[in-house]
Amino acid sequence: MDNGFSIIGKPTAMVDAAYKTTGSGKYTDDLSLPGMLVGKILHSPYPHAHIKSIDTTRAEKLEGVVAVVIGKDAPNPYGILPVGHDEHALALDKVRYVGDHVACVVAVDDATADKALELIDVEYEVLPAYFDPEESMKAETHLIHDNKTHNIEKDYHHVFGDPEKGFAEADHVAEARFIANEVTHAAMEPHSTLASFELDPHTGKMGRLTVWSSTQVPYYLQHKLSLVLEMPMSQIRVIKPLVGGGFGGKSEVIPLEIIAAVAARKANAPVKITYTREEVFWAHRGRPRTIIDLKTGVRNDGRITSVKARVVQDGGAYCSYGVVTILYSGALLGALYDIPNIQYDGYRVLTNKPACGAMRGHGTVNVRFAFETQLDELAAEIDMDPAEIRQRNLLTPPCVTVNGLRVQSYGLPECIARTVERSGWKQRKGKLAKGRGLGIACSHYVSGAANSIIRSDMPHSTVNIKIDRDGGVVVYTGASEIGQGSDTMTAQIAAEALGCSLARVRVIAADTDLTPIDIGSYSSRVTFMAGNATLRAAEEVKKRIAAAAAKKMNCAADDLLFRDDVVSKRGSAPHAMKNNPGEEEETTQAGATVSGRVEGQILRGSLQQKRKDEGPKDWMTFEEAVVAAIDFHGALSGTGSYAPPQEARGGKHKGAGVGPSPAYSYAAQVAEVSVDEETGEVTVHKVWAAHDCGRALNPVSVEGQIIGSVWMGMGQALTEEMVWKDGMLMNPGLLEYRSPSSVESPEVEPIIVESIDPEGPFGAKECSEGSLAATIPAIANAIYDAVGVRLHECPFTPERVLAALRAKKNAKPLNLTEGIDPTAPVRFREHGGSLWFRGKGPQRHALDPSRREGPEPAGGAD
Amino acid sequence: MKKELVALKINGRSCELAIEPNSLLLDVLRKDLDLTGSKRGCDDSSCGACTVLLDGVSMLSCTLLAASCEGQEITTIEGVSEHGSLAAIQKAYGDWGGAQCGYCTPGFIMTVKALLAENPDPSEADVRTALSSNLCRCTGYNQMYEAIRSAIRAERSAMAAAKECLLPRAAGFSDPVSRGVRNDKT
């Protein structure tokens, strides 16, 4: 078990665990300030409309209302991508989805604010709306954004190699349409922001702004606030308190974050806004509904010759991360296996629904579902074991894929081998009871994007370390802990690199006034990038300590070993005396090291004097070495930063910036399911999930991330789906949006594979996202193994599975999914019923495709 | 609306509060008493992040009117740790990865506390069923089961120790550091 490390690689409770288990930790909504007011937002009831006028007078007159904020109060546009500045804090002249932000009431309490919302008079001119992306792409008039013709946010057309030649060389070609329905993050913490201005002592006017927010990207938030509020970034402080889960939903600036600041300015008081759960669904930024037309060719020996994909994403009403999402879908299609020829046509389309954005496995998940399912079909066609066909198409790293992605460490072969072994694949596949089956699939993900969304040569992460005279280490990092364990990872790397105990390290994170810039917790970049920056900062400080300690010990700095709170000459014995690192706090021989600052200070004087008197030694305590360094250098601090190397930044084609990463994680999974053939209900019994994370810095966390990813993938595979009807979200709550409960959640056996990446911190790569994408196709393939139906539309709800079973058996046809066969889906299915008819109901535009003449056939009535 | 005086007993302490009749217990805890450990995660009584114990029975504080709880013992997450140290279940949730983002954690701890008070030796199925009252979006629940098993072991050895007066109270935590890594990893 001893891998030569004393901190990393050992299961470690998160440094903030007690805040969470005692409820003492503060999330944004737990904070309050004296005189704080609450903000409540008025949302659009229409999917697409001009705002002709807004009259707030009645609301303003209500007792207890302090201010009403509208679009004109902050008209500057913003957006997470520099190419997508199409949002406003509050709608200026147009609303683009049901739930779009129109006005904000600032009042003394929730009830007053709620009442005031009813008193705002908005006059709308309703416009035709677009809900289906393929319909929306035909739009000529009433565009959602004037500068986006045919409502296409962005389209990319990539050709690598010679796809047609590749198909000609194939022995078998499969071609099909896949549909993945829309899912959302549903992090347990609803978004919340608290904004407060202070008065400037020099001007006497409103000065600096402090914003506490549930964000994965405090520095982007600072930047966008600066754009909208027209304030220098130096006057804005963003603090990220504990964040109750993100999964990408907090990885960009969400309207309430800007609105709270604008509201605080207008109301001259601190303002807190916390979304209701329904508002969280409207803020969304989840994984878009996606249509994937996929064609794959293989030879009889299993080698993939060519892949062609046309992907249409239903992006919702704003750009958000859309341009990146549609690029990821193509870029990572070709980088898991060795695929010589690829054609990719991606369309990110605008519709009148909440904006989609980044969600765990950003851009890769739905395409991976399609690809891995089709590969399974091809394996069956050439009569090859599904695990083997994957093994036949492995990359041979170090290499550069056909689309320009550099691959160095590649644990996929071991991932496949280990899952196959642990699941008993070879012995059990095809031999399970009727209705029960096994399926395999693979996936991968980036360890951070090699190119940041704002193109510059700035490091992606910088970390400062300061060490106090008593050996207390403080790490300042901009990296955002959102529950994934980033603070713990930071502390572990610092402690390991400095050779001190974890208890000495305190992490100050994600406070733009205190911590150096880090671009945020998204695209699984933190361990790789902030981890490397931490390592470099620690090494810089260590160098200074070593120089001073070497002087004291009459040796070269290079000869010193830092470990377990002791600095020693290499080859000397003190480490042997404390071979139980778990107990270092109580039993260090010097006695002066830890057990609290006060005791340490009392003891320090006499012990240090004694040891000084005894002359040079072949070891010192960490604290003594620190004292020596501070005596020698003055203050003891260090800085490290990380920027991805040029070689990892990808090719030169249009859109080549998205996809490249300094390192990729890999995953292989086997799912065991059973299917009730009469009801279509699918039960997942177990998932074996191998994940190549480079090196597992904290195995408890790595396992937790693997299990969590698999579980979230299972949710998308079986139960989770945002159900739409003409732009109305039918299930905007945790009761009707069904993320799995413990009862139907399977055992997940995480299998850690360590490929030791040459550039990762201690060899580490990402572990939080890459596993998700494999779960959906692993379950799809297991369903096929169990009952012989191929599902091309997820989630595999019981009715879809039953419809597929019925179609296969040519049994009594039952129109279970409105005529759409889940094995050959054609379009997105809307919820039944009818929203507008016979001119009744709220006004809708005459051209609105959702406005139908006469009643629709009513569902199940005879 | 006119406020009324209500006497509540929370975590063993009595307090008298002037509240409106439509105040939810969750809001009174969070806003009036600054006991922010109980969280709001949904608006449709489905997520369990606000779970408290009412006379020992787990309930949703977002679905109770505060005024309706008069005369009952309310226990919140803030009342779980004892004598200045983490309760076994709290320690175990930290050690075994039962908490990631932590937002649902107080609710789960309250659910588990109610479960173990009623059934100190629950089967795997009992635990699964009990946890199905709360939603977690990070963990996939697996590591919570390990945490709960570990907490039960810890409680049991602490009880045995207390009986025999041999070991200090804190002993008996099964520490993942000493368990090695699960499965047969390299």
Add this chain to the structure above:
Amino acid sequence: MSLPQFKFLRPRTVDEAVGDLAKHAAKVRILAGGTDLIPSMQQKLFEPEYVLDLRRIPGLRGIRSQANAGVEIGAATPLSEIERSSFLQGHYSVLSQAAATVASPLLRNMGTVGGNICLDTRCLWYNQSLTWRKGCGFCIKKDGDLCHVAPGGTKCWAVFSGDTPAALLCLEAEVEIVGPEGVRRMPLAQFYTGIGDNYRKLQPNELLTRVFLPTSSADYHGVYRKLRVRGSIDYPLAGVAVVMKRSNGHVVDARLAITAVNPAPMLVKAASGILAGKMVDDSLAEVVGDLAARTAKPLTTSALTPEYRREMIRVFTKRAVLAAASN
């Protein structure tokens, strides 16, 4: 979401409660477990002037068996108590089974049997926030004059989504209702109207106080099957309850009820006749399944398609009948 303002009534006896109801009648909503009322009030589905809390009335809670007179269950008895009662498990097992499937264990600690019986009918177009409902133009059941699930129609199809009433119908349960005119007792089968926006025969000044299970229904073999997407938390998307008594392998008496597919839970009366005197086999179970499916009128009030939910009524009925006859 804040709750609307109201005055709070906390009677200590049934008489006091009835007095309060008589005084304020239509302006009152009754609060028992709160799991239905509180979220609905947050969505502004109800904005009553008064809320009457039953939690302080001790006599409304408990399960009491009476010699030769069956069993009496207080309306405010939590569902968890019904689920765990060994008496009910032994003699009226279909009820404890149904109770054990309601929502989640925690919600069963709060929710009461009376509340489950009186549960407001549900619809995806109705159980939404005020803002949402504004977006859809409201509906017949609340604030509007349209129905979105049966366009053009004037009847509300909101679906009754309680689990236990299906079991109680099979057990020929009666409910006790107390009002200004005194106490009356009616079979549960007569309690529901089948109209979504006026779904029960309980006057605003009346209180449901007790549920009675007759001795004649004791010791039937019972099965409750529920369709839901998640194994917990969810309301039923379809539910089937079957009770059966057999002798020498032949059905002596059987009853079948379905829920969550109509605006009321429904006894499928013809099923009793078909099953009586027969040996249960697959084909008989299928005939009963078809019958139940014909009684079900699911619409787009809920998740999943109506066609699927009706199909599941067929499958679940078949299975429940077979299971009830399996020992």
